[in-house]
Amino acid sequence: MDEIPLLIIGKTGNGKSSLGNVILGKAKFQVSTSMASETKQMSEAVDVVNGKQIKVTDTPGVCDTGRSDDGVEMEIAKCVATMVPGPDAICFVIRGSERFTKEEMDAYENFKTIFGQEMTKYLILVFTRVTQEEFQEALQNKKKPPPPTFLKLLEEAGNRFVCFSNDLTNKSSTEQEAIRLLQRVVDLKIQNNGSYYSDDLVKWFDHEVTKEAEKTGHSVDKIKEELIKAKNPGLSVKGCTVM
């Protein structure tokens, strides 16, 4: 059975781990019960959903530091660069119930800096805490139109989005939403001729490895090994709070 790998990224507390659980229909990822950031390291879970094997990679939340050079995004990128095959879709999780902020856009731009423009071909926006109807209404609200940055993001994502409603305890509605998301992923894979995300990142990974090898005199293999080993120990997330 072909596996469908999905990567979930986004700001702290936006509902990434919850989304992973909803997709797989099981509590595989630890969900935050406090204001503190919960997920500290990348983790994967696999299950069969609707006859399809789905592999979800959950990631730590990024903060609003506005930095892209040495943040959590970079740690996530290192791990993704070693993922074989790369993800079929990158789910960027946003709180749909709240005003779209500059911080949210900065988080996206930081990811794009590292993952490259290619990321947008695999991007699906996931709005949590909002129904599809509420979201459509907000999009068409003439009195309070969505900010231009938001429209730009939507356009870059090829208008691919799904909403995950307010009530995570309503299993039948979350199941429907998960099916809708998986259908988007299947459509996207067809649109991308079966390719998966990786090119830019793998190129970056090779570049980093070569640079490091020249600097330290260590072998390329050794450095790759270290980068891959770095995949497992906990990533350090500097005391982010959920806003």
Ligand SMILES: Nc1nc2c(ncn2[C@@H]2O[C@H](COP(=O)(O)OP(=O)(O)OP(=O)(O)O)[C@@H](O)[C@H]2O)c(=O)[nH]1
């Ligand atoms: N009502 C509602 N609550 C949600 C939804 N998604 C997430 N939550 C709640 O938001 C809180 C944070 O959810 P998590 O899934 O842990 O968020 P996260 O993005 O994984 O957080 P970090 O791992 O800290 O980055 C939890 O209390 C969830 O129950 C949603 O769609 N609707």
Ligand SMILES: [Mg+2]
């Ligand atoms: Mg989490």
